[in-house]
Amino acid sequence: xxxxxxxxxxxxxxxxxxxxxxxxxxxxxxxxxxxxxxxxxxxxxxxxxxxxxxxxxxxxxxxxxxxxxxxxxxxxxxxxxxxxxxxxxxxxxxxxxxxxxxxxxxxxxxxxxxxxxxxxxxxxxxxxxxxxxxxxxxxxxxxxxxxxxxxxxxxxxxxxxxxxxxxxxxxxxxxxxxxxxxxxxxxxxxxxxxxxxxxxxxxxxxxxxxxxxxxxxxxxxxxxxxxxxxxxxxxxxxxxxxxxxxxxxxxxxxxxxxxxxxxxxxxxxxxxxxxxxxxxxxxxxxxxxxxxxxxxxxxxxxxxxxxxxxxxxxxxxxxxxxxxxxxxxxxxxxxxxxxxxxxxxxxxxxxxxxxxxxxxxxxxxxxxxxxxxxxxxxxxxxxxxxxxxxxxxxx
Numbered sequence: 341x342x343x344x345x346x347x348x349x350x351x352x353x354x355x356x357x358x359x360x361x362x363x364x365x366x367x368x369x370x371x372x373x374x375x376x377x378x379x380x381x382x383x384x385x386x387x388x389x390x391x392x393x394x395x396x397x398x399x400x401x402x403x404x405x406x407x408x409x410x411x412x413x414x415x416x417x418x419x420x421x422x423x424x425x426x427x428x429x430x431x432x433x434x435x436x437x438x439x440x441x442x443x444x445x446x447x448x449x450x451x452x453x454x455x456x457x458x459x460x461x462x463x464x465x466x467x468x469x470x471x472x473x474x475x476x477x478x479x480x481x482x483x484x485x486x487x488x489x490x491x492x493x494x495x496x497x498x499x500x501x502x503x504x505x506x507x508x509x510x511x512x513x514x515x516x517x518x519x520x521x522x523x524x525x526x527x528x529x530x531x532x533x534x535x536x537x538x539x540x541x542x543x544x545x546x547x548x549x550x551x552x553x554x555x556x557x558x559x560x561x562x563x564x565x566x567x568x569x570x571x572x573x574x575x576x577x578x579x580x581x582x583x584x585x586x587x588x589x590x591x592x593x594x595x596x597x598x599x600x601x602x603x604x605x606x607x608x609x610x611x612x613x614x615x616x617x618x619x620x621x622x623x624x625x626x627x628x629x630x631x632x633x634x635x636x637x638x639x640x641x642x643x644x645x646x647x648x649x650x651x652x653x654x655x656x657x658x659x660x661x662x663x664x665x666x667x668x669x670x671x672x673x674x675x676x677x678x679x680x681x682x683x684x685x686x687x688x689x690x691x692x693x694x695x696x697x698x699x700x701x702x703x704x705x706x707x708x709x710x711x712x713x714x715x716x717x718x719x720x721x722x723x724x725x726x727x728x729x730x731x732x733x734x735x
Contacts, residue, residue: 341391341407343373344438344453346518347623348401351434356400356427366398370405377407395440399423400433402517404453406440418443418485424476426469437473437517441510443485446637450510452477454517460593463549466520467559477507508562512610512634513603515563518625521550522595523572532593533583536572544572548596563601566615566630573598573617573626581621600630609635665694 348369349361370393376382377391392413396405402423408416419442427434437454454473457465483503507513523532524547535544545551545568553559572594575584583594598617604610613631620627669689678684692698 341377342440342451342514342516343405343407344451344516345369345403346401346453346455346625348398348403351401356432356434362398362400366396366403369403370396373405374407394442395419395421397421397423397438397440399425399436399438402433402436402438402453402455404438404440404451406442406451408444412444415445416442418448418481420479420481422477422479424473426472430472435469437477439477439507441479441481441505441507444636446639447512447634448510450507450513452507452513452515452517454515454519456518456520458520460522460525460595463521463553466549467553470519470559474507478504479506480504508603511605511637514600515560515602516600516628516630518597519550519599520597521548521553521599522597523547523593524549524552527593529591529593532572532595533585536583536594539571541568541571550596550599560601563603564607565599565601566612568596568615570615570617570628571626572596573628575624576621576626578624579621581619584624598625598628600628602632606635661695663694664696664698665692666698666700667691667693 348365349355355361374391374393383389388409388411390410391407392410394406394408394413394416396403398404419440421438421440423433423436423438425431425433425436427436435455435457437452439450439452441448441450443449452473454469456469459465480503485503507515523544527543527547532544535541548568550560550565554561554563554565574595574597575592576582577584577586584590584592600615602610602612611633613633615630616628618627618629667690669691673686673688675684675686690700
């Protein structure tokens with residue numbers, strides 16, 4: 341269970357600069373969520389249905405918390421958190437992202453909750469915020485965790501040999517939040533309001549900025565999203581189910597600001613079960629929810645060792661076949677008696693018996709030169725015999 345909040349506190353200058361309320365608000369939300377998940381009506385007081393908090397991370401108004409059912413708690417490891425501010429001056433936390441990554445059994449998962457640039461016309465700003473958050477969310481998971489992830493079949497394409505990984509280096513990554521993409525300005529606010537109130541979604545979907553920007557490759561390249569079959573989630577009169585149209589308020593065209601996307605390295609390992617919105621009316625946004633069925637890897641150590649040894653054996657065989665090999669038709673050359681000033685030769689055949697090019701050269705053995713000079717010429721190897729002939733000729 342992963343829950344992300346935006347505008348947990350008012351995004352005024354004091355809260356952005358000091359964050360004096362964020363920690364308190366974050367903890368209150370975590371406790372409320374834990375209490376709700378583990379309420380008797382949801383868990384039937386069954387310990388195996390209880391949820392355990394794994395992590396939570398906040399940044400001004402953003403919060404992300406991750407829970408797991410109690411029986412799986414021991415299979416969660418390598419948990420890392422990170423936050424990135426991209427708001428005022430490109431660094432303040434009024435806009436940005438918070439993230440939690442972890443290893444669940446033997447799969448690596450990453451969750452990002454973000455709040456991107458506002459205003460209908462500011463598409464480029466939202467794209468830039470996405471790219472900025474994506475590039476800055478880096479996790480130093482350590483050598484052992486990286487090694488284990490690679491052995492388990494994760495991160496091998498991107499992080500081999502590195503301890504630092506990014507969002508897209510995981511088996512599955514989820515990105516949620518108030519992404520703030522609107523309906524294109526080619527449609528008037530009144531037209532969008534009319535279509536939204538009638539539930540005429542086809543034309544609205546065709547003019548959704550996020551769909552357009554993804555199709556053009558300007559943001560969320562490679563990410564997936566479910567079909568949107570619910571009304572735009574913004575902007576409502578708080579406490580009602582009415583789009584904001586009060587004359588004293590700023591008029592905003594309805595839009596699907598709130599989204600959930602995912603990126604799976606193995607697409608068949610993830611199936612979207614449900615993508616909808618809640619009808620809670622405490623905010624000017626309607627919360628969005630997505631349910632997934634995910635295939636999680638669980639490596640059997642004994643089988644992995646068998647595969648590992650099998651692969652290593654095949655690599656050894658390949659390396660052995662790649663080594664140069666030569667054969668000699670004789671291992672010794674006996675020149676018999678060699679006299680001064682007379683040349684004496686014996687043939688030797690060197691044959692390439694391997695599958696690759698073989699090179700060879702004759703190397704004098706300097707230690708045997710000393711034997712030659714002091715003890716005569718009773719030498720049997722080809723190298724010392726040739727050296728003997730050269731030495732005798734040069735005397």
